[in-house]
Amino acid sequence: MNERRSASVPRSVERAIAILKAFGETTADLGVTDLSQRLDLPKSTIHRLLTALERGGLVEQNPATEKYRLGIELVRLAGLVLTRIDLQQVAGPHLYALAQACEETVNLSILTGDDKVINIARFPSPHMVRNVGWIGREMFPHSVSSGKVLLAYLPKERVECVLAAGLPRFTNRTITDPVRLRGELARVRQQGYAVAQEELEEGLSAVAAPIVNHEGHVVAAISISGPSFRLTEERLIQLVEMARRAGKAVSRQLGWAG
Amino acid sequence: MNERRSASVPRSVERAIAILKAFGETTADLGVTDLSQRLDLPKSTIHRLLTALERGGLVEQNPATEKYRLGIELVRLAGLVLTRIDLQQVAGPHLYALAQACEETVNLSILTGDDKVINIARFPSPHMVRNVGWIGREMFPHSVSSGKVLLAYLPKERVECVLAAGLPRFTNRTITDPVRLRGELARVRQQGYAVAQEELEEGLSAVAAPIVNHEGHVVAAISISGPSFRLTEERLIQLVEMARRAGKAVSRQLGWAG
DNA sequence: GAACGTTGTTCCGCATTGCGGAACCTAGCG
């Protein structure tokens, strides 16, 4: 159990969690009476809590034995945890090495459920002019290189939702025309990388490449960003190659077969 | 949500589960205010429930952003679900084919936390003399072929605990002598299969073979059982081969490298 | 620096929600 200052929390929720953990101590199904004895709680309390957990899919009842066991909803929720942990742990060393090699700032980015881009890891450049809190901050995908990569491999319907929601302008180079963005995303898919030059912020440019999981889905993007004065056309070509190489290394470690 | 008759369940547990599921709708971290809006509950209620979930490890807080996300305990719990589901789904077709081929009853068995054997899947023989509810019923491992297999590959200390707890007699052929059982388990390890002849019930014999996962651990056993009058010595040899073949097929599908 | 807005955290009085005991129901066994 996590230690936490003496905040009052619902006892019934604590008890429900204790029930889930009791299942974690054995591979067998458990009955109401088993759990009642293990947790020293009355059968009716156990039953009431199990019923709530069952309705939520966190436990299920084996109809043959009437005993209970953990349910499939846990697998769905845990999958999200694993996706995050895998990405951070697998990608971490590659991102670090990349930041050392290119001497620019490297980010690992994902798309949120409401189609924003957030960074979930960051390795700053030694040349960092300004280091603001970019982890967890939401960005519009069309204005950042990693967002272009993530959009490029989304289902068409979802891209159209993003377009329909509007493309806010941040600089005079931001792409705000849906037709032009569609063209840009097609280019990204063809090339396997994206470039954004001063589209979010003046003086800031970046390149990005996709990370692909074992099922072939693009689940994240690696980007390299720096001040535009350093990122010349020649330099951008170099960084693209480095980003792509790192993206492939992470992808292979996630089980990508390409 | 599962539908269930109008039993009264703790609202606070339902709300806690709703919070967990809200995280399932996005890959981003969520704040107290986010969740308050999504679930139309007051911030203080959300905070109270999140604190309980955090104490249980089901959610965690990102210190950089103070937002919350699903926690690692879910992965641990879900692993147990996956183990069960993988076994049943992966092994199912093999067990079915095996039951058709050998025309005897085929079982898939695991060890419980208190060192009993339970069947988690069963394909009955067309010759079934008597079909009682064997799914989920606990058996002493020393008296059944699948139990011998599962014991044979346990750590030595755990085997000694089983022996120390006693070896009840079910028939006059049950092994009740610890020394003799140790010898039997050594034989199982050497041969890669187990035979039990009328040791649980007179007139019932069986053979079993291990199922090995991607880490090389024996996680289950496949057994073929039938009435002793049908399971002659020649027949047992045939069934051993079939069980071993099926066990290997399932093992390979679970990622076993052997 | 001050003011403001945002968001996570804490506190407290109250009423309704969750509780535990007991009864009920079902299945299996002798």
Next chain:
DNA sequence: CGCTAGGTTCCGCAATGCGGAACAACGTTC
């Protein structure tokens, strides 16, 4: 049939969980 075991339902009660409000901390703007 009676008994046991174990999951399920019901009910009166008091304490638990609630929601509103205040608080603390941080970032932004002027």
